Amino acid sequence: MGTIQFPKDFLWGTATAAYQIEGAYNEDGRGLSIWDTFSKTPGKVLFGHTGDVACDSYHRIDDDVRLLKELGARVYRFSIAWPRIIPQGTGAVNEAGLAYYEELVDKLLANGIEPFVTLYHWDLPQTLQDQGGWENRSTIDAFVNYSEVVFNRLNGKVKKWLTLNEPWCISILSNYIGAHAPGKQDMQAALDVAHHILVAHGKTVKRFRELGIEGEIGYAPNTEWREPYSSNEDDIRTALLRNASFNQWFLSPVLKGEYPQEVVEWYASKGFNVKIEAGDMEIINQPIDFLGINYYTGSLVRYAPGNDIYDSQEISSGYEKTDFDWNIYAEGFYRVLTWITSEYGALPIYITENGACYEADKVDGKVRDNNRIQFLHKHVLALHRALESGVNLKGYMVWSLMDNFEWAFGYSKPFGLVHIDFDTLERTPKSSYYWYKNVIASGWLEV
Numbered sequence: 305m306g307t308i309q310f311p312k313d314f315l316w317g318t319a320t321a322a323y324q325i326e327g328a329y330n331e332d333g334r335g336l337s338i339w340d341t342f343s344k345t346p347g348k349v350l351f352g353h354t355g356d357v358a359c360d361s362y363h364r365i366d367d368d369v370r371l372l373k374e375l376g377a378r379v380y381r382f383s384i385a386w387p388r389i390i391p392q393g394t395g396a397v398n399e400a401g402l403a404y405y406e407e408l409v410d411k412l413l414a415n416g417i418e419p420f421v422t423l424y425h426w427d428l429p430q431t432l433q434d435q436g437g438w439e440n441r442s443t444i445d446a447f448v449n450y451s452e453v454v455f456n457r458l459n460g461k462v463k464k465w466l467t468l469n470e471p472w473c474i475s476i477l478s479n480y481i482g483a484h485a486p487g488k489q490d491m492q493a494a495l496d497v498a499h500h501i502l503v504a505h506g507k508t509v510k511r512f513r514e515l516g517i518e519g520e521i522g523y524a525p526n527t528e529w530r531e532p533y534s535s536n537e538d539d540i541r542t543a544l545l546r547n548a549s550f551n552q553w554f555l556s557p558v559l560k561g562e563y564p565q566e567v568v569e570w571y572a573s574k575g576f577n578v579k580i581e582a583g584d585m586e587i588i589n590q591p592i593d594f595l596g597i598n599y600y601t602g603s604l605v606r607y608a609p610g611n612d613i614y615d616s617q618e619i620s621s622g623y624e625k626t627d628f629d630w631n632i633y634a635e636g637f638y639r640v641l642t643w644i645t646s647e648y649g650a651l652p653i654y655i656t657e658n659g660a661c662y663e664a665d666k667v668d669g670k671v672r673d674n675n676r677i678q679f680l681h682k683h684v685l686a687l688h689r690a691l692e693s694g695v696n697l698k699g700y701m702v703w704s705l706m707d708n709f710e711w712a713f714g715y716s717k718p719f720g721l722v723h724i725d726f727d728t729l730e731r732t733p734k735s736s737y738y739w740y741k742n743v744i745a746s747g748w749l750e751v
């Protein structure tokens with residue numbers, strides 16, 4: 305047995321998102337978001353769960369900060385709910401919303417924990433959705449203005465900013481697959497949304513620089529990795545197309561100022577087009593300070609004409625799975641990170657999400673989740689291999705600090721290092737929490 309060592313200043317931490325943990329959905333002037341609407345639409349979320357109460361983090365800042373402190377977390381990634389700040393999406397600013405996040409930030413800082421803020425983790429104000437949401441270009445400026453309000457309030461305290469969380473989910477999952485709010489099933493709408501959110505990202509970065517806000521700004525695309533099922537040319541081409549439509553589509557515009565041409569052509573062959581206006585690509589291509597990368601899974605893929613929009617079929621047999629039925633594929637984590645570095649250069653990277661869903665009950669006051677420990681161990685090892693291979697890795701945030709509202713699956717899919725009893729809201733650290741605490745404290749791992 306040996307050990308692997310991480311740099312002393314590596315930023316270990318955890319991540320959450322507003323709608324998944326805060327609750328207090330109608331308190332202190334918060335407006336409604338598309339997730340309030342979606343979760344209350346019958347059939348959209350498993351068991352009819354909603355984020356009305358969630359982990360009640362809106363009222364439990366002290367509990368959450370204590371859990372982070374005891375974990376030894378150096379960084380805490382959380383998101384700001386746009387409808388708490390500007391309840392109608394544009395117009396009046398809600399002081400109570402700003403005060404809530406400022407209190408959270410102050411308490412994190414007082415405990416030596418760096419706040420890492422996501423401006424958009426999917427809770428678009430419903431009023432904006434009523435006017436077309438991200439399909440409507442006017443939402444771009446609404447987002448930039450909302451971001452400016454938050455920048456001005458937290459400037460000097462927050463030094464790490466992310467514009468968007470997971471543009472693939474905001475566009476394709478929510479507007480083509482329809483599994484997330486607003487639940488559309490329209491590929492052209494999804495491509496329009498994808499383009500508009502990238503323009504919103506670029507304009508926000510530009511505004512951040514113009515305002516002279518301290519610190520660094522990036523965004524957090526989700527990545528997955530597909531390997532060709534065989535060395536057959538069709539399978540290889542299909543795997544490239546799948547990776548390009550999932551990864552490059554949301555990375556190349558920002559980092560190279562262009563969409564991957566083969567995907568543009570593929571979509572065009574199916575009758576879908578990106579509607580680029582003059583100046584859009586330059587705006588999207590604003591230099592960013594770092595990349596946030598979310599990674600969970602991947603698979604083999606093969607050519608299967610007519611099976612889906614990419615004429616592809618994922619082969620998921622043979623993998624061990626988490627309780628979300630996602631393939632465990634740590635090798636893909638290593639591959640995606642080394643690929644990003646060779647494709648786009650050695651930009652600083654923070655892993656803004658990685659983690660696993662495992663169900664585990666509380667027995668005799670303890671929640672034993674050794675499967676999550678194994679998952680994290682494998683992925684941290686892959687991370688170290690990437691680091692040794694020249695990937696400019698700066699930190700790692702486990703999804704999630706605590707069990708929470710897992711979108712379309714409600715409370716049935718726990719990802720937390722901390723168990724939440726959703727009847728009493730009691731917080732109980734799991735075995736994985738103590739395992740991670742050791743990793744953070746020592747900076748090393750047995751291998």
Ligand code: FCB
Pocket residue numbers: 321324469470473526598657703710711719
């Ligand atoms: C990611 C989301 C995050 C959480 C994890 C499990 O796609 O960003 O909010 O739901 O998946």
